[in-house]
Amino acid sequence: MSERLVVIGGDAAGMSAASQARRLKAPGELEIVAFERGSFTSFSACGIPYWVGGEVSERAELIARTPEEHRARGIDLRTRTEVLEIDPARRRVRSRDLASGAEDWTAYDKLVIATGARPLRPPLPGIDAPGVHGVQTLGDGQALLDRLAATEGRRAVVIGAGYIGVEMAEALLRRGYEVTVVNRGEQPMSTLDPDMGRLVHDAMSGMGITMVNDAEVTKILTGADGAVRAVATQDAEYPADVVVLGLGVRPETELARAAGLPLGEHGGLLTDLSMRVRGPVADGAIWAGGDCVEVLDLISGQQRHIALGTHANKHGQVIGSNVGDGYATFPGVVGTAVSKVCDLEIARTGLREKDARAVGLRYETVTIESTSRAGYYPGAAPMTVKMLAERRTGRLLGTQIVGREGAAKRVDVAAVALTARMTVEQMTALDLGYAPPFSPVWDPVLVAARKAVAAVRRTGG
Template sequence: MIGGDATGMSAASQARRMRGPDELEIVAFERGRFSSYSACGIPYWVGGDVTGRDRLIARTPEEHRARDIDLRMRTEVLEIDVEKQRVRARDLGSGAESWTPYDQLVIATGARPVHPSLPGAHARGVHGVQTLEDGQALLDTLAATEGRRAVVVGAGYIGVEMAEALLTRGYEVTVVNRGAEPMATLDADMGRLVHDAMEGMGIAMVNGAEVTEIRTDGEGRVRAVATADAEYPADVVVLGIGVQPETTLAERAGLPLGGAGGLLTDLAMRVRGHENVWAGGDCVEVLDLVSGRERHIPLGTHANKHGQIIGTNIGGGYATFPGVVGTAVSKVCALEIARTGLREKDARRAGLQFETVTIESTSRAGYYPDAAPMTVKMLAERRTGRLLGVQIVGREGAGKRVDIAAVALTAGMTVEQMTTLDLGYAPPFSPVWDPVLVAARKAVGAVRRGGA
């Protein structure tokens, strides 16, 4: 196993459940200091919602070793020799290198943060947030910094989550985003709702701005983030620009990559054209069940499923991963943000004709205390009425409603079929017509008017 986090150690653990140590020797390499941890929880650790680093660790190296998995920490794989079925690794402590043979290889190298090629990008006080080490380094900087001005570069999931974390810690937060609106995973009209809500929380939003330089003081410490026409003072900078598949080793080994740079696999998570090489997690591309195209979607949910499937197959069983519909949910303070399926531009790129509707509703019956507003946007295919995508922005009770749409997308349902779904109802939980079903009803009308 190359990689000791979600996919790698899920695969190792599942294979061990199926095969004993006398039948299967398992060696895992991890270049970091931690195994099996939740990177998704780092913003909440930084913000103080999670009280300590160890709460993000699902299983320690010692616990893996107790299950007869030879997990070698602080050991980086430098080369994959596919022809001779071996990998070359270096112990980062001693510097010693050695070759290890394999019968089955699992590549679980994850993703790497996009790091801009800008002056000052590696200055003191500039942080990416991808690993537990990254989170600890940021916390150390915050503890040692007297100033209270933070700039977040990027407004995707990590960007908005880190903006919340820094705001919670009492920082004056500015988000500099090159897109027209935050959350490019949403259509711009829904992203605007996020923009307005973040500004209402006291976060300064700067959209349509490309960072040109991170400026430093005489000691090499960050002091400001510069764009073409402005400068934003900063005592700490967090990069939330996104991630790319970490496939450097795979590319050098001649393994097949997709358009986004991720490894290509079959349904069993076997690397295409290689019977004994497997891959999963943030380093692979997966099939989008709605568009029929392959996409890079780095999420811990997929990574753990990939590991289970790979481990089952290596252990002598049989399992497959059919694909995804692109479901994701996040929040910034009290605002919940969710999406599944296709955005408008995704549908156009796939050659689909569609109708869109947007409705406003509440999380509970309007007369029930604390009913919170939400906006639901729905895309449906013209003529067929097939559901294509849903986006939801709202307060408490909004985000997880996207799961209704995720199931409908996976089942290939039409918006008309959705209107008859037997969803749970009581005034504390929902209006009589759930907001997702209200959107579906409106979409039915739009499809009919469009000539279905």
């Protein structure tokens, strides 16, 4: 007798899980029903800023697999259908067809929760005014593009200066807008230490973006037509013809909470190494992955919520293998992420200083200036590398890089070193590729490692 797998969520984690399970089990062995409340599936939310900015010309380029393609592979995918309730005791979910309003219960033998994350949208006066946009879905991206095409004014305010905030600042700048970024933090990119965030601030200011830090937005001001006209803080008003929200996200876990499933301190679902949801309520029949779960930080040992498509796709592969009676695990992350704003590249992996302090680690920090290529080779671009190493042991704890072309992906060397629990001294012996067009003789990451070795030794490491 065949089993039924039900998947809630039709993007990276959910459809990766469904697709992998289908590879392992034929329709006669495993029926797969997937619910997606939107119209699109398997799309790249990370690509939306580049679509808005014009670097990606068509929306279709951001879609890896359409609903029709999933259905052709034997997945009963129901778009524009929202799941309203999970009933673990009876192993069923209640859904509503958003077009007709009809509701129905669907039984499952195995359930995958891949509900993603919801963008933060604070309850400020005017937050729902025309001209205020989030950029979470392809529909959001299209609505913003439509607004930009219909707006005569050329002033944009981005609220928030994390990954989405800085990427949207670039997109709007490329569209010819005067861009102001309002950020409540000390510096942009709070995923970096403030000294490295300052480099981002200075570079963005140099691009013509007005950076406003330590500023809390109090309300969105509207004109006589009801549309946005300015963003207000306690100290100033910033004129705006369009406003983009880049305040981050939170796990979308209200369904799971209502069903009594276990959530962590960040609001994400808690799973084991196989991505199976923990606890007796799940009864061994529920898995979860993507932006709705918390993951283990391999450096600090703490649970974290990190909304990244890389993790979501890996979670989906692991889940699909396990629900398809294969075997796979997801051991955790080291917190690697890269971004850019115009020609500035931004990268980080591992712990920031405040992360290390929070878990009681004692550490040394070093910062070095280097270039992407041999200094004499044309096109050599500057970069700054900051490295954290544990006192006494010399274990690498984290790396941050800010620079121009060729800077960001160097963080992958540090990510591998973190995963392997290497010391900074061990890193100095890494046999990295060298030729003048690609690197100085000593790669910038290894220069930082050498300096970190010296710092650890000075403290008796």
